[in-house]
Amino acid sequence: MTKTTEAEGVVSALRALLPLGAVxxxxxxxxxxxxxxxxxxxxTPIAVVTCRSTEDVSAAVAVCALHRVPMVPRGxxxxxxGGANAVAGSVVLDLSPMNRxxxxxxxDFDAVVQAGVMKSELNTALEPHGLFFAAGPGVDxxxxxxxxxxxxxxxxxxYGTIRENVLGLTVVLADGSVIRTGxxxxxxxxxxxxxxxxxxxxxxxGIVTEAIVRVVGVPEASVTLICSFETMSQATGVVYxxxxxxxPISRVELADTAQIVAINRYCxxxxxxxxxxxxxxxxxxxxxxxxxxxxxVLAEEAGAIGVRTTTGKAEADEIWRxxxxxxxxxxxxxxxxxxWSTDVCVPISRLAxxxxxxxxxxxxxxLLAPIVxxxxxxxxxxxxxxxxxxxxxWAKAVALxxxxxxxxxxxxxxSTGEHGIGVGKVHSxxxxxxxSLPVMRAIKAALDPHALLSPGSVFPQTGRxxx
Amino acid sequence: MTKTTEAEGVVSALRALLPLGAVxxxxxxxxxxxxxxxxxxxxTPIAVVTCRSTEDVSAAVAVCALHRVPMVPRGxxxxxxGGANAVAGSVVLDLSPMNRxxxxxxxDFDAVVQAGVMKSELNTALEPHGLFFAAGPGVDxxxxxxxxxxxxxxxxxxYGTIRENVLGLTVVLADGSVIRTGxxxxxxxxxxxxxxxxxxxxxxxGIVTEAIVRVVGVPEASVTLICSFETMSQATGVVYxxxxxxxPISRVELADTAQIVAINRYCxxxxxxxxxxxxxxxxxxxxxxxxxxxxxVLAEEAGAIGVRTTTGKAEADEIWRxxxxxxxxxxxxxxxxxxWSTDVCVPISRLAxxxxxxxxxxxxxxLLAPIVxxxxxxxxxxxxxxxxxxxxxWAKAVALxxxxxxxxxxxxxxSTGEHGIGVGKVHSxxxxxxxSLPVMRAIKAALDPHALLSPGSVFPQTGRxxx
Numbered sequence: 001m002t003k004t005t006e007a008e009g010v011v012s013a014l015r016a017l018l019p020l021g022a023v024x025x026x027x028x029x030x031x032x033x034x035x036x037x038x039x040x041x042x043x044t045p046i047a048v049v050t051c052r053s054t055e056d057v058s059a060a061v062a063v064c065a066l067h068r069v070p071m072v073p074r075g076x077x078x079x080x081x082g083g084a085n086a087v088a089g090s091v092v093l094d095l096s097p098m099n100r101x102x103x104x105x106x107x108d109f110d111a112v113v114q115a116g117v118m119k120s121e122l123n124t125a126l127e128p129h130g131l132f133f134a135a136g137p138g139v140d141x142x143x144x145x146x147x148x149x150x151x152x153x154x155x156x157x158x159y160g161t162i163r164e165n166v167l168g169l170t171v172v173l174a175d176g177s178v179i180r181t182g183x184x185x186x187x188x189x190x191x192x193x194x195x196x197x198x199x200x201x202x203x204x205x206g207i208v209t210e211a212i213v214r215v216v217g218v219p220e221a222s223v224t225l226i227c228s229f230e231t232m233s234q235a236t237g238v239v240y241x242x243x244x245x246x247x248p249i250s251r252v253e254l255a256d257t258a259q260i261v262a263i264n265r266y267c268x269x270x271x272x273x274x275x276x277x278x279x280x281x282x283x284x285x286x287x288x289x290x291x292x293x294x295x296x297v298l299a300e301e302a303g304a305i306g307v308r309t310t311t312g313k314a315e316a317d318e319i320w321r322x323x324x325x326x327x328x329x330x331x332x333x334x335x336x337x338x339x340w341s342t343d344v345c346v347p348i349s350r351l352a353x354x355x356x357x358x359x360x361x362x363x364x365x366x367l368l369a370p371i372v373x374x375x376x377x378x379x380x381x382x383x384x385x386x387x388x389x390x391x392x393x394w395a396k397a398v399a400l401x402x403x404x405x406x407x408x409x410x411x412x413x414x415s416t417g418e419h420g421i422g423v424g425k426v427h428s429x430x431x432x433x434x435x436s437l438p439v440m441r442a443i444k445a446a447l448d449p450h451a452l453l454s455p456g457s458v459f460p461q462t463g464r465x466x467x
Numbered sequence: 468m469t470k471t472t473e474a475e476g477v478v479s480a481l482r483a484l485l486p487l488g489a490v491x492x493x494x495x496x497x498x499x500x501x502x503x504x505x506x507x508x509x510x511t512p513i514a515v516v517t518c519r520s521t522e523d524v525s526a527a528v529a530v531c532a533l534h535r536v537p538m539v540p541r542g543x544x545x546x547x548x549g550g551a552n553a554v555a556g557s558v559v560l561d562l563s564p565m566n567r568x569x570x571x572x573x574x575d576f577d578a579v580v581q582a583g584v585m586k587s588e589l590n591t592a593l594e595p596h597g598l599f600f601a602a603g604p605g606v607d608x609x610x611x612x613x614x615x616x617x618x619x620x621x622x623x624x625x626y627g628t629i630r631e632n633v634l635g636l637t638v639v640l641a642d643g644s645v646i647r648t649g650x651x652x653x654x655x656x657x658x659x660x661x662x663x664x665x666x667x668x669x670x671x672x673g674i675v676t677e678a679i680v681r682v683v684g685v686p687e688a689s690v691t692l693i694c695s696f697e698t699m700s701q702a703t704g705v706v707y708x709x710x711x712x713x714x715p716i717s718r719v720e721l722a723d724t725a726q727i728v729a730i731n732r733y734c735x736x737x738x739x740x741x742x743x744x745x746x747x748x749x750x751x752x753x754x755x756x757x758x759x760x761x762x763x764v765l766a767e768e769a770g771a772i773g774v775r776t777t778t779g780k781a782e783a784d785e786i787w788r789x790x791x792x793x794x795x796x797x798x799x800x801x802x803x804x805x806x807w808s809t810d811v812c813v814p815i816s817r818l819a820x821x822x823x824x825x826x827x828x829x830x831x832x833x834l835l836a837p838i839v840x841x842x843x844x845x846x847x848x849x850x851x852x853x854x855x856x857x858x859x860x861w862a863k864a865v866a867l868x869x870x871x872x873x874x875x876x877x878x879x880x881x882s883t884g885e886h887g888i889g890v891g892k893v894h895s896x897x898x899x900x901x902x903s904l905p906v907m908r909a910i911k912a913a914l915d916p917h918a919l920l921s922p923g924s925v926f927p928q929t930g931r932x933x934x
Contacts, residue, residue, distance in 0.1 A: 107707060107816030108845075130711065150656040161654045163663075164631055179903040185812040186844040187628045188881035189617040189667055190888060191896050191925060192907045196630075196663030200656055217711040240574060244597065244684040246750065248715065283713065284761070287754030294751070345652045349574030377653040378575075414655035421657060429658050436646040439914065440659045446913040447906065458658060 003089065007046040010067045010091065014049060017059045024048045033074065033092045039340055039386075039394070040082030040423050045072065045092040052097050054170055054178060054209040061207065062176030064091050070455045073207045075116055075142030079149060080341055081422025083202045087456045095144055098209065101125050109215050110167060110184055115144025115208050122213075131215040134159035137418070138324045144208045149420035150200030154251040154323075157243075157376025158282075159216065161418065162199060169195055170210035174448040184212055197443070202420055203454040205447045219250070219282035223292035224316040227304040228274040232256075232352035235277050238295075238302045239375045240348060242279075247291045251280040252376045253323050256359060259330065259370035259383070266329035267322045272306055277375070278323050280316070323372070330370045330383035337387045342401050344408035345379040345417030354411055355380055358404055365400050367393065379417035405431070421458045429458065470556065474513040477534045477558065481516060484526045491515045500541065500559045506807055506853075506861070507549030507890050512539065512559045519564050521637055521645060521676040528674065529643030531558050537922045540674045542583055542609030546616060547808055548889025550669045554923045562611055565676065568592050576682050577634055577651055582611025582675050589680075598682040601626035604885070605791045611675045616887035617667030621718040621790075624710075624843025625749075626683065628885065629666060636662055637677035641915035651679055664910070669887055670921040672914045686717070686749035690759040691783040694771040695741040699723070700819035702744050705762075705769045706842045707815060709746075714758045718747040719843045720790050723826060726797065726837035726850070733796035734789045739773055744842070745790050747783070790839070797837045797850035804854045809868050811875035812846040812884030821878055822847055825871055832867050834860065846884035872898070888925045896925065 014023045024030070025047050035042040046069070049060045057073075064071050073093045074084040086092050098116035105111065106129050113122060120140045122133050136146045137153040145151070147169070152161035159165065168182025171194075182188065182195035198206055229235045232254070239252055255263065255276050264271055277299070281291045292309055299307050310316050322329075331339040346354045355371060362369045362382070373380030382404065384397045405415045405428050415421075415428035430437060441459065444451070481490045491497070492514050502509035513536070516527045524540075531538050540560045541551040553559050565583035572578065573596050580589060587607045589600050603613045604620040612618070614636070619628035626632065635649025638661075649655065649662035665673055696702045699721070706719055722730065722743045731738055744766070748758045759776055766774050777783050789796075798806040813821045822838060829836045829849070840847030849871065851864045872882045872895050882888075882895035897904060908926065911918070 105814065105816065108814040109710065110814070150654075150660070152654055152656075156654060160631065163654070163660070164627065173906070179906060181900075181903055183881050183899075184814045184879045185846075185881045185884065186815070187617075187619055187623060187630070187812060187846065187884055189619075189810075189883045189885050190881050190892075191667070191900050191904075192672075192910060193617070193630070193663045193667050194903055194906060196660045197910075200658070200660050205659075217713045219713050243576065246684045246686050248750070283715070283754065284757050286757035287750065290751050290753035343656075345654060347572065347575040347577070347651045348653070349572065379652075379654065412651045414650050414652045414657050416656045417652070417654050418656050425657070432650075433648075433658050436648055436661055437658075439640070439646060439661060442913040443659060443664075443910055446909040 010064065010069050011047050013063045013067065014047060014060060017063055018049060018056060022050045022056065024050070033094055034086040036077045036079035036082060036084040038080050038082040038422065038424060040085055042085035043088040045086040045090045048092045048094055050094050050097055054172065057093060057095065057172045057207055057209050058176045058178055060091070060093055061172050061174070065175050065452060068450055068452065070452050072454055073203045075145035076118060078139060078141045079145060079422060080419045081424040083149060083420055083422035083454065083457050085423060085456060093207065095209065096142065102210065104129060105184065106131065108184060110212055111215050112210065112212050113143050114210055115142060117143050119143065119146070126215055130218050132218050133213055133215050135162045135165040143211055143213065147199050147208050147211060148202050150418065152418035154253060154374060156374060157252055158248065158250045163196065165214045166195060166199060166211055167214055168212040169198055169208050171198055171206035171208055173206045174453050182212065200420065202422065202457045204444060204458050205453065207453070221285045221288050221311065222280060222282045222316060223288045223309060223311050224319055225279040225292065225295050225299070225307060225309050226271065226276060226319055227299045227307040228272040228276045229302065229304055230274065232275050232355050234302045235275050236348065236352040236375055238277065238298050241298045242295055243376065245294065247294060248281055248283050249279060249376060250282040251278070253278040254373040254375045255323065255326065256355065256371040259326055259372055262329040262333050262370050263322045263326060266332050267325055269322050274305060278319060326370070326372045327383050330385055333368055334385055334387045337385045340384040340386060340397055342382040342384065342404060343416050343419040344404055344413055345377060346408050346411045346413035348378045350411040350413070351375065351378045351380065354407060357407060358382070361400060361403055365396055367396055367400060377417065423456050426459060477530065477536050478514050480530045480534065481514060481527060484530055485516060485523060489517045489523065500561055501553040503544045503546035503549060503551040505547050505549040505889065505891060507552055509552035510555040512553040512557045515559045515561055517561050517564055521639065524560060524562065524639045524674055524676050525643045525645050527558070527560055528639050528641070532642050532919060535917055535919065537919050539921055540670045542612035543585060545606060545608045546612060546889065547886045548891040550616060550887055550889035550921065550924050552890060552923060560674065562676065563609065569677065571596060572651070573598065575651060577679055578682050579677065579679050580610050581677055582609060584610050586610065586613070593682055597685050599685050600680055600682050602629045602632040610678055610680065614666050614675050614678060615669050617885065619885035621720060621841060623841060624719055625715060625717045630663065632681045633662060633666060633678055634681055635679040636665055636675050638665055638673035638675055640673045641920050649679065667887065669889065669924045671911060671925050672920065674920070688752045688755050688778065689747060689749045689783060690755045690776060690778050691786055692746040692759065692762050692774060692776050693738070693743060693786055694766045694774040695739040695743045696769065696771055697741065699742050699822050701769045702742050703815065703819045703842055705744065705765050708765045709762055710843065712761065714761060715748055715750050716746060716843060717749040718745070720745040721840040721842045722790065722793065723822065723838040726793055726839055729796040729800050729837050730789045730793060733799050734792055736789050741772060745786060793837070793839045794850050797852055800835055801852055801854045804852045807851040807853060807864055809849040809851065809871060810883050810886040811871055811880055812844060813875050813878045813880035815845045817878040817880070818842065818845045818847065821874060824874060825849070828867060828870055832863055834863055834867060844884065890923045893926060
């Protein structure tokens with residue numbers, strides 16, 4: 001049987017089981033749903049199945065499993081490491097329409113959602129309850145996608161990553177069967193932690209269709225501080241002192257000089273062009289007044305050049321908007337350029353050293369790569385600027401990123417703090433976890449014996465390609 | 468070959484590889500190391516191997532694997548569900564001498580420890596650094612044991628369970644090979660989360676020999692509140708309101724009337740004999756003054772009968788000592804009695820209802836079973852009093868506990884909040900996670916194909932018995 005006949009057979013079988021219109025082979029749809037936001041290559045899938053329920057996903061997986069056809073699940077396609085990139089001969093399962101908020105349990109601080117719900121949609125629904133979902137990146141993303149990549153963001157220093165904010169999952173396994181992991185309780189010691197096994201498995205062990213997520217009360221008051229330093233280590237030193245005192249920091253972000261220059265140009269701000277810390281402390285009025293004063297003292301003792309404090313919402317929003325816009329600000333440095341956001345994480349005590357060594361490397365490479373960091377976690381990102389039409393820049397950028405990964409690993413770090421392995425970092429996973437890779441592979445083989453789920457991700461491809 | 472000859476063969480092989488004196492077949496040692504603190508039966512092992520390093524554990528496991536001999540690892544033997552109980556024909560691996568604190572990384576808020584380090588030992592070592600390890604029970608336990616049972620305690624409401632306080636592990640697998648999971652970074656999205664797979668696996672997937680644990684700064688100031696209520700739901704309602712406002716509660720414990728009676732008798736305290744909440748808020752002076760005042764108002768609005776607040780260390784210590792002594796206080800109600808501490812967890816909004824229904828059941832059963840609860844997590848414990856020589860009480864207690872588990876599961880709860888499955892709750896695991904048990908078994912089969920690690924725990928025994 002030819003590949004085309006095989007593909008037609010699978011498509012027919014899918015159409016027989018899925019609702020009318022759910023299965024598409026339209027070239028524009030196949031193209032649109034074949035990749036995420038990374039620069040990694042993707043293949044054209046044989047079909048895209050639009051899923052609206054766990055049952056749709058289960059049916060689609062059962063058909064593909066029967067035909068031994070690889071599957072690539074996707075949410076909003078906002079991933080940065082190619083995890084949602086289609087492989088040759090695959091069926092893409094599009095969960096983005098699964099955007100129903102099933103329940104909000106105000107009294108238990110949890111919400112039950114379908115995997116396609118966007119973080120912004122969830123927070124909009126939670127707002128009247130005085131609650132919010134704290135985990136995940138500043139850029140909007142689907143709950144399922146964030147779970148699959150073990151995502152994180154600016155609030156991790158206080159509220160944790162996705163890892164600390166998911167209580168249970170509904171997962172469709174490689175044969176189409178459905179399981180529920182975890183529960184709505186705050187904690188459980190019952191059996192293996194399959195919830196956390198699935199978090200960060202990037203769709204390779206099962207497809208997350210629903211999640212029970214932890215939500216928290218909206219703090220009453222906020223104070224924002226912005227301050228600049230001569231050196232990175234002065235900045236990270238202040239953060240250490242604040243964390244030691246258990247100051248309830250909800251966000252603490254670092255931007256290097258290049259990033260501040262980009263932000264000032266893009267946002268029209270006039271921040272000092274130096275390594276800069278953005279702090280936010282949230283809590284109750286007397287408490288945060290005390291904490292804000294403490295931070296100011298710590299910053300000044302560490303040599304801060306200018307400490308600006310505000311409790312005003314509009315002013316704080318403007319400061320944080322500038323930080324959130326860091327990536328587009330970097331891209332705007334060169335007209336028509338795109339950007340590549342890298343991601344490593346080191347122990348906090350090595351962060352300044354790692355960033356400083358990276359800045360030296362960036363300068364030597366001739367690339368433009370402003371840096372932002374989640375200081376409270378030791379995690380930082382380069383926004384590597386890729387000018388259009390520059391044939392050399394991609395190879396230089398890949399080499400820079402490879403050196404960055406090696407540098408982070410040499411400092412007891414990890415090759416990815418929050419973006420995941422995808423296809424882009426399979427080689428890094430071997431470097432970082434070579435001794436435990438056999439265990440990961442054994443688990444993969446146990447749960448997906450025919451290697452049909454996201455076969456291009458996490459592990460080096462076993463014969464399947466994205467081109 | 469007879470069982471005795473087989474056993475002698477294994478013992479000889481162990482003695483050939485392990486240091487002199489590490490392998491014991493002395494009856495008193497075999498007896499002492501054959502069980503934990505639970506009431507579940509245990510068998511006599513064929514040998515006890517005293518391990519002082521990962522290499523010792525690896526060597527012992529390799530020998531046992533070769534001879535297909537089951538192994539039961541143990542730390543301090545403080546478990547409550549029989550997880551460290553020897554099975555017939557097994558070798559017990561005693562990791563309690565592995566009590567070295569390998570490193571304290573002040574600047575990164577982590578410590579690296581051997582699995583046999585006791586929580587109290589770790590906190591003693593951390594004290595000069597102004598740090599502490601917040602997770603785990605009030606009763607002292609080993610780090611490895613707490614990791615294996617996914618333990619928790621009074622600080623979970625603020626600092627999380629063991630799950631949120633372990634960054635990485637060194638694990639000896641079923642064939643004796645050694646892997647490292649996780650890293651010293653605050654977060655990582657690199658590959659499968661084997662750290663969390665091992666946390667709570669109760670020694671059935673691998674033996675934890677070292678851990679990288681998260682530590683936190685010691686808060687500057689504390690305030691303790693104790694207040695009584697007519698009803699459980701008044702009490703849990705106050706906790707909900709406090710959590711909604713993100714009051715930084717570090718401990719919040721509930722004791723029922725029977726428990727308060729026991730505490731007053733045992734500790735000489737004069738608390739009102741009513742459902743009682745013990746609160747602790749920690750932070751910085753102005754902040755906790757504000758939070759203490761808020762809690763008082765919330766309690767009074769909810770109908771609290773007497774609210775006592777203190778920032779004095781001695782007075783606070785006395786109040787918390789009374790709570791920590793709840794279990795022995797219950798046991799002391801009847802001279803010569805022992806106690807059985809049960810453990811379920813429900814969503815916070817169902818806690819009052821679950822406890823009230825349980826109290827009715829306890830009264831109907833004729834048993835004495837004071838109750839304490841970690842209100843912030845929905846987790847509560849009965850201290851079932853077992854008078855010596857009462858032939859009927861054990862069966863009644865088992866039946867009471869079975870009804871408690873079913874009640875909790877019917878309220879979206881879990882059969883164990885923090886004690887684990889061990890041998891005692893294997894039937895509950897089937898009730899609670901029947902749909903995902905095949906996945907757990909598949910992972911077990913992949914990592915321990917001959918079912919040699921802790922074969923009596925978590926899954927129904929496959930032919931091996933504890934008697």
